[in-house]
Amino acid sequence: MGEVLARFDAVTMQFGDLVAVDKASLEIRSGEVLAVLGENGAGKSTLMKLLYGVFPPTDGTIVVEGCPDGISGPAEALRQGIGMVFQHFSQLPALSVRDNLLLAWPKTPFWKSRRNRATGDVLSKLRDMAPAIDPDTPVHDLSVGEQQIVELVKVLNIQARIVILDEPTSVLTPAETDRLHGFICQLAADGVAVVLITHKLRDVEACADRIAVMRRGAIVDVSYRGERSMQEIVTLMMGKTVDRKLPSPQPATNPVDRLVLQYVSAQAAGMRLRDISLAVGRGEVVGVAGVAGNGQTLLAEVVAGIQPVTYGEVLLDGERIGRRRPGETLSTPLGYIPEQPRENATVEQLSLADNLALRDLAEGNRTDGSTSDLLCRFNVNPPVPDKRAGTLSGGNLQKLVSARELGTPRPAILACYPTMGLDLAAIELVYEHMFAQAAAGAAVLWISEDLDDLLAAAHRIAVIREGAIVALETNDGTLTRDRIGALMAGMASVSEAA
Numbered sequence: 001m002g003e004v005l006a007r008f009d010a011v012t013m014q015f016g017d018l019v020a021v022d023k024a025s026l027e028i029r030s031g032e033v034l035a036v037l038g039e040n041g042a043g044k045s046t047l048m049k050l051l052y053g054v055f056p057p058t059d060g061t062i063v064v065e066g067c068p069d070g071i072s073g074p075a076e077a078l079r080q081g082i083g084m085v086f087q088h089f090s091q092l093p094a095l096s097v098r099d100n101l102l103l104a105w106p107k108t109p110f111w112k113s114r115r116n117r118a119t120g121d122v123l124s125k126l127r128d129m130a131p132a133i134d135p136d137t138p139v140h141d142l143s144v145g146e147q148q149i150v151e152l153v154k155v156l157n158i159q160a161r162i163v164i165l166d167e168p169t170s171v172l173t174p175a176e177t178d179r180l181h182g183f184i185c186q187l188a189a190d191g192v193a194v195v196l197i198t199h200k201l202r203d204v205e206a207c208a209d210r211i212a213v214m215r216r217g218a219i220v221d222v223s224y225r226g227e228r229s230m231q232e233i234v235t236l237m238m239g240k241t242v243d244r245k246l247p248s249p250q251p252a253t254n255p256v257d258r259l260v261l262q263y264v265s266a267q268a269a270g271m272r273l274r275d276i277s278l279a280v281g282r283g284e285v286v287g288v289a290g291v292a293g294n295g296q297t298l299l300a301e302v303v304a305g306i307q308p309v310t311y312g313e314v315l316l317d318g319e320r321i322g323r324r325r326p327g328e329t330l331s332t333p334l335g336y337i338p339e340q341p342r343e344n345a346t347v348e349q350l351s352l353a354d355n356l357a358l359r360d361l362a363e364g365n366r367t368d369g370s371t372s373d374l375l376c377r378f379n380v381n382p383p384v385p386d387k388r389a390g391t392l393s394g395g396n397l398q399k400l401v402s403a404r405e406l407g408t409p410r411p412a413i414l415a416c417y418p419t420m421g422l423d424l425a426a427i428e429l430v431y432e433h434m435f436a437q438a439a440a441g442a443a444v445l446w447i448s449e450d451l452d453d454l455l456a457a458a459h460r461i462a463v464i465r466e467g468a469i470v471a472l473e474t475n476d477g478t479l480t481r482d483r484i485g486a487l488m489a490g491m492a493s494v495s496e497a498a
């Protein structure tokens with residue numbers, strides 16, 4: 001058992017009346033991966049932000065080894081070798097990967113270290129972790145998964161003793177996730193204390209030595225690997241047993257095409273879509289699988305009418321919804337859950353009610369006073385209509401977006417990683433409403449990183465690679481994870497029998 005590097009002792013954190021962390025006691029030890037599990041809003045991020053010095057606790061103490069005066073703030077935390085990769089990380093999108101990495105270097109002003117050994121070190125770390133990322137690429141051209149890796153490299157670069165990762169795998173592909181698990185285990189083997197905030201059991205199974213479960217701000221259980229079954233851990237986390245059931249795809253009964261892409265080409269931010277034709281029928285769920293950064297984001301933005309097409313058409317029930325030139329105004333009746341809904345689909349300064357009404361305002365309607373009801377139906381916590389959206393946890397903001405986009409009948413749904421970063425209960429809720437839309441006749445286009453979920457519930461699965469749809473497979477029960485994975489990786493020929 002490693003040395004105790006930090007200790008929480010009856011730590012409480014209140015935001016106004018809200019108790020985000022409730023008398024939490026926990027030890028963080030060197031050479032160990034500590035998983036902190038819990039539902040959205042359980043207090044995981046807040047607990048670790050306290051250690052990182054983002055804010056002081058309302059009550060209780062946090063002792064960091066070798067630091068008798070405590071951690072006064074993130075700068076001090078970094079000097080003490082405590083690094084944190086946030087759930088919603090911040091980078092300077094216009095700067096290159098190299099400069100973003102060097103900006104985070106706490107010792108030398110980054111412009112001085114551009115050409116010295118520090119640069120070499122950090123770039124070699126980057127090469128180890130992500131050989132495909134060119135350090136001279138501006139960060140805004142990276143996929144979310146790639147940005148995450150850059151964040152992690154930043155933290156590793158400070159020679160951290162304690163590395164806190166806040167839901168790092170929620171934006172990664174399966175292959176990237178496996179790689180990250182490998183890095184995490186290696187860090188612990190090198191003596192680093194790794195805190196892995198997650199609600200993915202796969203993360204826990206892959207690398208946790210000890211598992212702390214949080215519920216409603218309290219640490220309800222701490223166990224060693226193997227001491228508890230995953231089922232027990234889920235029960236502790238949720239307070240009830242969960243067995244995720246997705247509807248098996250029934251053959252779409254009425255295959256009238258609703259959402260149609262014809263020869264769509266587009267180009268933005270270094271990404272190019274090439275000649276995409278795809279038709280999603282009434283009541284049909286078409287999944288899009290692909291390794292992050294192969295054009296999924298641009299595809300979604302073109303279908304949503306955010307980015308213009310350079311060629312081709314996007315049609316909904318025969319009407320054009322795709323933009324032909326930047327700035328062209330088209331209102332779209334499509335329900336759209338974008339990637340990173342916090343940044344892309346909410347306004348933090350507005351109330352929950354106003355956020356829910358954003359579409360209606362644009363469409364010239366008024367809200368009908370059913371706001372509280374909608375918040376409750378989507379389990380947004382707290383379900384208080386005049387609360388400012390910016391005070392909600394990421395998961396709850398995401399539920400807010402789902403409530404707006406999935407809460408009323410839509411002719412089509414475009415869902416871009418709709419469950420990413422959500423806890424199990426919220427995932428079920430989003431799926432329930434998404435599939436209910438399909439059952440009611442909507443055409444659902446569903447971009448996902450979760451092959452198991454796609455295989456469980458999509459009628460057909462399209463595979464996107466290098467901006468093109470390289471395969472469109474009917475999910476008839478014979479399609480496998482391996483087959484899709486091989487197509488994603490470009491290792492299976494499209495015509496090859498499954």
Ligand SMILES: Nc1ncnc2c1ncn2[C@@H]1O[C@H](COP(=O)(O)OP(=O)(O)O)[C@@H](O)[C@H]1O
Binds near residue numbers: 041043046392394
């Ligand atoms: N800066 C803040 N101001 C007010 N409330 C906050 C703030 N940060 C978090 N909260 C609230 O604290 C609770 C715990 O949030 P968080 O720690 O983000 O949960 P988790 O990371 O487990 O999803 C949530 O109810 C959230 O709304």
Ligand SMILES: [Mg+2]
Binds near residue numbers: 044046394
């Ligand atoms: Mg969190």
